[in-house]
Each structure stands twice: as structure tokens, then as C-alpha cells.
Amino acid sequence: MRLTKISKFLSLILRHRPEAIGLRLDQAGWVNISELIERAYQSGVRMTSEQLRQVVATSNKQRFSISADGTRIRANQGHSTPVNLGLQAMVPPEMLYHGTSIRSLKAIRNEGIRRGGRNHVHLSQDEAMARDVGRRHGPPVVLTIMAxxxxxxxxxxxxxxxxxxxxxxxxxxxxxFPPERS
Incomplete structure (x- = not known):
């Protein structure tokens, strides 16, 4: 349970609100691990370097990366703060999937899938993963994207x-879209 709380804290700080604990991400979204741990501690969040590394290593969603030299960490995507992840444009597979909730369908039917407060719309190559994402807010709906x-x-x-x-x-x-339910 403790690792889940650390993961959620890291998501908040590394994706959305680094300033909440007095951190600044560099242009690529990286932050020094020692500084992150120290600022978290000053803000009342206790974590060790080992716990942080365990969260990164064991996360099935692989939300975070540690730099090759082991001194920095960043979120892999999902930022609402401006960062340049250095990703190159690629040709996607024929189909991708987006998991959402039933209550979001009307807006998506009218406007498409918007990034909301994030920098990008997130899509998966795997229908099961999209279903898991959609499940966070109630019964899931999986949309197929002609990528x-x-x-x-x-x-x-x-x-x-x-x-x-x-x-x-x-x-x-x-x-x-899946067939409308009556």
C-alpha cells in the first residue's frame, strides 16, 4: 500500500505540480532524485531512494523512468506541465485503443478525444490495457482508433x-464507437 501512495505522489509531482513541493522539472521533465526525496520529506511525504526505485521497477504501467546515470527521474507521459520528452514522430499501427467511461461518450461523440489538461491523448496498442484505463471511472468503454x-x-x-x-x-x-446501449 505504501508503494501505491508513493506512486500517486510521484504522478502528481512529476506530471502536474512539481511546484507544490518547490521543484522545477527541466525541459525534458527530469528532476534530481535526491532533491525530490528531500523536498518530499520537507512537505511531509516520507520515501527512501529504495522505495522510489521499487515503484519505478515494479509499476505495471511503467509511468516513470530513471536516467541512465541513476540520478534523475521523470514521468514517461501524462504531463499537464510543458515538457519536451524528446519523442520522435512515428507511424502508428493500423488500430489503437482508447479506454474511457460511459459518461464521457457523449462529449467524445461530439468533439472527438481531446487531451483535456494533458499534453497528449493517450492510446494503447492493447485492448485490455485500454479497458483497464476506462475502468478507473466506472464501467469501461473501449474505442477503436483508426490510427x-x-x-x-x-x-x-x-x-x-x-x-x-x-x-x-x-x-x-x-x-x-461501440453500439449505443438502449
Missing amino acids: REMADAGFSFYRSVNGIWLTEWVPTIYIS
Whole structure:
């Protein structure tokens, strides 16, 4: 349970609110691990370097990366703060998937999938992963995205180090919706 709390704290700080504990991410989203631990401690959050590394190593969603020299950490994607992850545009697979909730479907049918407060829309290559993401807010709905068609039409796609595909917006014409429930 303790590692889950640390993971959630890291997501908040490394993706959205580094200033909440007096941190600044560099342009690529990295922060010094020792400084992160010290600032977290000053803010009332206790974690050790070993716990932090265990969160990174055991996270099934691989949300974080540690630098090659072992001194820095960053979130792999999901930022609402401006960062440049250094990702190169790539041609996506034919289809990708987006997990959402039933209550979000009406807005998606009208506007497509928007990034909300994040820098990108997150898509997965795996339907089961999309279902798990959608499950966070109630009964899940998995949308199929015609990613290759989008790329052919000029939309850019990026693949994060943990395999999540990123794009800025998915218009409705590229979304295959499940049949409406009556």
C-alpha cells in the first residue's frame, strides 16, 4: 500500500505540480532524485531512494523512468506541465485503443478525444490495457482508433518509452464507437 501512495505522489509531482513541493522539472521533465526525496520529506511525504526505485521497477504501467546515470527521474507521459520528452514522430499501427467511461461518450461523440489538461491523448496498442484505463471511472468503454488513417491524413503520433501512443487530438471520424446501449 505504501508503494501505491508513493506512486500517486510521484504522478502528481512529476506530471502536474512539481511546484507544490518547490521543484522545477527541466525541459525534458527530469528532476534530481535526491532533491525530490528531500523536498518530499520537507512537505511531509516520507520515501527512501529504495522505495522510489521499487515503484519505478515494479509499476505495471511503467509511468516513470530513471536516467541512465541513476540520478534523475521523470514521468514517461501524462504531463499537464510543458515538457519536451524528446519523442520522435512515428507511424502508428493500423488500430489503437482508447479506454474511457460511459459518461464521457457523449462529449467524445461530439468533439472527438481531446487531451483535456494533458499534453497528449493517450492510446494503447492493447485492448485490455485500454479497458483497464476506462475502468478507473466506472464501467469501461473501449474505442477503436483508426490510427494509420489519422497518420496518413497528417496527424502526428509518438510512442512513449512504456509503449503508450500519444497524439494531440482524435477527431470523431477516426473513432469506431461501440453500439449505443438502449
